[in-house]
């Protein structure tokens with residue numbers, strides 16, 4: 001790991017989260033969390049409800065202020081910066097719960113993702129590549145978003161995030177509430193996006209099996225702390241991970 005595809009030069013550190021504490025009023029959600037992600041990696045964050053996974057993404061995107069610690073992106077501190085500025089630096093998030101604009105068409109939902117871009121030709125090219133990646137969205141391009149199935153809506157919000165042409169894509173539980181067949185499609189799409197577009201991915205999942213199977217490395221969280229981390233292929237066979245996150249069998 002931490003090598004570029006050619007294996008010759010070390011990959012750049014893209015994101016580091018150093019000893020971060022985050023509170024909601026007086027209740028802590030992150031209690032000294034440190035994670036890192038190198039360019040080109042897919043890193044998974046796994047853990048039960050309330051472990052602090054979404055709080056990590058909110059801290060990265062500037063939606064929530066951290067109390068202490070540091071968040072750095074491509075060598076610069078970004079904690080304390082405004083959410084809109086962080087988006088323009090190349091970080092896009094697909095929030096939990098598939099926030100679609102239900103009364104807008106698929107087309108307009110996708111174009112919302114490009115609102116910070118001014119290069120019209122570039123936006124058209126990105127739209128074409130998103131529709132090629134998700135042919136169902138092409139078929140339903142002019143349909144109202146509320147008429148899509150849950151899995152199709154998830155594809156649409158991933159597509160919307162890609163419209164910003166991010167360097168780092170944050171995905172918050174893309175498999176939640178989706179039929180198993182579509183979970184596989186979404187997992188394959190995440191792998192393809194990372195491979196074809198060189199986008200680095202931070203993937204939050206309660207579906208630990210899926211997350212470990214498509215990520216390079218992973219961090220397991222319990223009540224605001226990282227309890228285990230390592231190569232996903234190793235964690236997949238770790239007895240503690242199996243017991244706590246994989247239903248005891250694999």
Ligand SMILES: Nc1ncnc2c1ncn2[C@@H]1O[C@H](COP(=O)(O)OP(=O)(O)OP(=O)(O)O)[C@@H](O)[C@H]1O
Pocket residue numbers: 024025027028029047048049050051052053054055056096206
């Ligand atoms: N807006 C909020 N106000 C108060 N407490 C919050 C708020 N959002 C989250 N919390 C608390 O912070 C802790 C971490 O929440 P977070 O949403 O980061 O967990 P999560 O790992 O994403 O959980 P889930 O898998 O259920 O989405 C939880 O104890 C939660 O109750």
Ligand SMILES: [Mg+2]
Pocket residue numbers: 053054055096172
């Ligand atoms: Mg969450």
